Amino acid sequence: MNGHAYSIEIDQVSKRFGHGSEATLALDTVSLNIRTNEFFTLLGPSGCGKTTLLRMIAGFEEPTSGDIRLDGVSLTGKLPFQRPVNTVFQSYALFPHLTVEENVAFGLEMLGRDRAAVREAVTRMLALVKLSDYARRRPHQLSGGQQQRVALARALAPHPKVLLLDESLSALDLKLRKDMQVELKRLQRETGITFVFVTHDQEEALTMSDRIAVMGRGKLQQVGSPEEIYDRPVNRFVADFIGETSFLTAEARGRTLEFGAAGRLAEGALGTTAQGPVALAARPERLRLSEDGGLTGIVSEVVYRGADTLYLVTLADGQNCRVRHTNRLGARERAVTGDRVRIAAEPGAFQLLTGEAGHA
Ligand SMILES: Nc1ncnc2c1ncn2[C@@H]1O[C@H](COP(=O)(O)OP(=O)(O)O)[C@@H](O)[C@H]1O
Ligand SMILES: [Mg+2]
Incomplete structure (x- = not known):
């Protein structure tokens, strides 16, 4: 030493x-x-x-x-x-x-x-x-x-x-x-x-x-x-290179996020506070398909991967979003292609992307 x-x-x-x-x-x-x-x-x-x-x-x-x-x-x-x-x-x-x-x-x-x-x-x-x-x-x-x-x-x-x-x-x-x-x-x-x-x-x-x-x-x-x-990836490059990520834009109002026609996510979906248009990243496992979710969309694809299933969802405002659920024994699929679904987010699920490296 x-x-x-x-x-x-x-x-x-x-x-x-x-x-x-x-x-x-x-x-x-x-x-x-x-x-x-x-x-x-x-x-x-x-x-x-x-x-x-x-x-x-x-x-x-x-x-x-x-x-x-x-x-x-x-x-x-x-x-x-x-x-x-x-x-x-x-x-x-x-x-x-x-x-x-x-x-x-x-x-x-x-x-x-x-x-x-x-x-x-x-x-x-x-x-x-x-x-x-x-x-x-x-x-x-x-x-x-x-x-x-x-x-x-x-x-x-x-x-x-x-x-x-x-x-x-x-x-x-x-x-x-x-x-x-x-x-x-x-x-x-x-x-x-x-x-x-x-x-x-x-x-x-x-x-x-x-x-x-x-x-x-x-x-x-x-x-x-x-x-x-x-x-907490700081920019798009890091969020994209490591793990799976959805990149979305929204209007931030403090810690709530508004996605136009797709709806809004209440207090805390954004880990930090911000105002106005923001670039966001979200890991699919921090989101879930849920009746009480604030976002609406249609399932465009379901990818079964053994330990988990990935749902690709086209939100009502046209943006694409990935949601991942861990598979449990005997549990049925949560949705099939074409289903209308709602998406909920864990507190802090959405990460604010900053920095010029974000514009790849
Ligand atoms: N001796 C060299 N002469 C010219 N260009 C080089 C030389 N060594 C590396 N480079 C270039 O520098 C960049 C970084 O290379 P490198 O450090 O080997 O990347 P990595 O290890 O991350 O794959 C590349 O564009 C590579 O072509
Ligand atoms: Mg090398």
């Missing part, structure tokens, strides 16, 4: 590749602080600049402008091996001719640690990733998940202050990925190392992270806990 609240400070960092008309602005004045011992995730669609940001923390790229600090000290000009940072890539990049324990020992030997210390660390790391019985095998004798754990053990062995993980679970199949999500979270807790995890998979981000930074088009869109990101 150290005296700094923040492990990594990204301070107004921009990155431009190429020159003139060929130039790409991969990152546009991104500022964010990652706490010590945090499981922090960079989440966003392909091409939004996640890998670029990770490579700048690792030292494989330098920012075009701005500064990155680790424990309060600028990393500018420091070479990758001078930074107390390790990276785990999507491809495990294990040495095929070395055994599991030799792979894990490699980084430590490069650092010039003595034999006893290397041996001790390798034993501890293999126990941590539950591969003690596989020490003498070579990578090709392991499953994908086991290889990924060797790569993790190798990266964790020198006890870096920060571990960077770039789409590190994407190559694994679903079941294994789920197991590894739990495993990674455990490793982060047990080692006390700051993890910066990159993914385009929202579910993965919501499952594992202490906090998430949502990135889009080279810009930071929102930083917050999984709950904040899911329940």
Whole structure:
């Protein structure tokens, strides 16, 4: 541990590749602080600049402008091996001719640690990733998940202050990925190392992270806990990228919402107060089909999905809205296509969207 609240400070960092008309602005004045011992995730669609940001923390790229600090000290000009940072890539990049324990020992030997210390660390790391019985095998004798754990053990062995993980679970199949999500979270807790995890998979981000930074088009869109990101997306980009969302417009009167011909939702449907025309987002599970609902519409589609059913409703003012109900054993469908229905909302179900990023 150290005296700094923040492990990594990204301070107004921009990155431009190429020159003139060929130039790409991969990152546009991104500022964010990652706490010590945090499981922090960079989440966003392909091409939004996640890998670029990770490579700048690792030292494989330098920012075009701005500064990155680790424990309060600028990393500018420091070479990758001078930074107390390790990276785990999507491809495990294990040495095929070395055994599991030799792979894990490699980084430590490069650092010039003595034999006893290397041996001790390798034993501890293999126990941590539950591969003690596989020490003498070579990578090709392991499953994908086991290889990924060797790569993790190798990266964790020198006890870096920060571990960077770039789409590190994407190559694994679903079941294994789920197991590894739990495993990674455990490793982060047990080692006390700051993890910066990159993914385009929202579910993965919501499952594992202490906090998430949502990135889009080279810009930071929102930083917050999984709950904040899911329940209070600040703009259309975030609301659209994470989870299912209906986007609606209405007239706000304090905390009530008027939808013209479709009706009105009483006090509290809007989490905050506002006046006049507003852009709104609502999660389908925060709405329900109910006789006493304030909105009217017609069901345009019913999508059965096992655990739940999604009802697509065209409201009387022409807007489209999604409502989701959890399915209970023996319960009948609540509505069929063409039914006239009413929709009610939980308090705070509607989220006010702000910011220029809302206009995609
Ligand atoms: N070395 C490079 N030269 C030119 N453009 C690059 C380079 N690396 C990344 N880019 C561009 O920067 C943007 C962000 O890329 P990247 O950070 O790899 O995104 P992500 O990891 O989120 O998919 C993309 O438009 C990509 O084409
Ligand atoms: Mg990438």
